[in-house]
Amino acid sequence: ETGVTQSPTHLIKTRGQQVTLRCSSQSGHNTVSWYQQALGQGPQFIFQYYREEENGRGNFPPRFSGLQFPNYSSELNVNALELDDSALYLCATEDRRSGNTIYFGEGSWLTVV
């Protein structure tokens, strides 16, 4: 049990549509990151939010965007979905006040058809 909850667990979208994935974490985990994991690969860093502001971004286009809320929950939004966006999307949180251990949610499996 990592204390990080993601929803939905599975979803299917059509190319060109938009999707919102959600993540909630234990109180005190003030940093949230999102990762994309394609089949057979390691997770790839999308972006990180700290105190409700984006403070780091990987090599992903602007159609990947996010939000972090005062209650530490977070959203990942993807616009204009492409077939290659099919992947497992992972939310990760950490409490910078107690070291750098990162806790992952169970992920959201997105299929784009």
Next chain:
Amino acid sequence: GIQVEQSPPDLILQEGANSTLRCNFSDSVNNLQWFHQNPWGQLINLFYIPSGTKQNGRLSATTVATERYSLLYISSSQTTDSGVYFCAGGRGGGADGLTFGKGTHLIIQP
């Protein structure tokens, strides 16, 4: 960016065997972590180990930061140890995220 190489890519062992998984980094990192991913996709943090040695039950890890590698040891393997093991590293304050290797796929047979 940082490149992370893990070896071996696949490993099949009998229950009770010991194993060593390796992770090499192309550049120095000050945030290094090992994870286990179960068949349902859940990533569980095993160690935060930017340097030195740590042990947790049958698992232990050693990072030699000056030589940019880390080792994960699994002793007396159990079938529940099966899954994919990832190492990941990062620099600075963490705003660049972690760079993951491609993982070691471990299968423990009864």
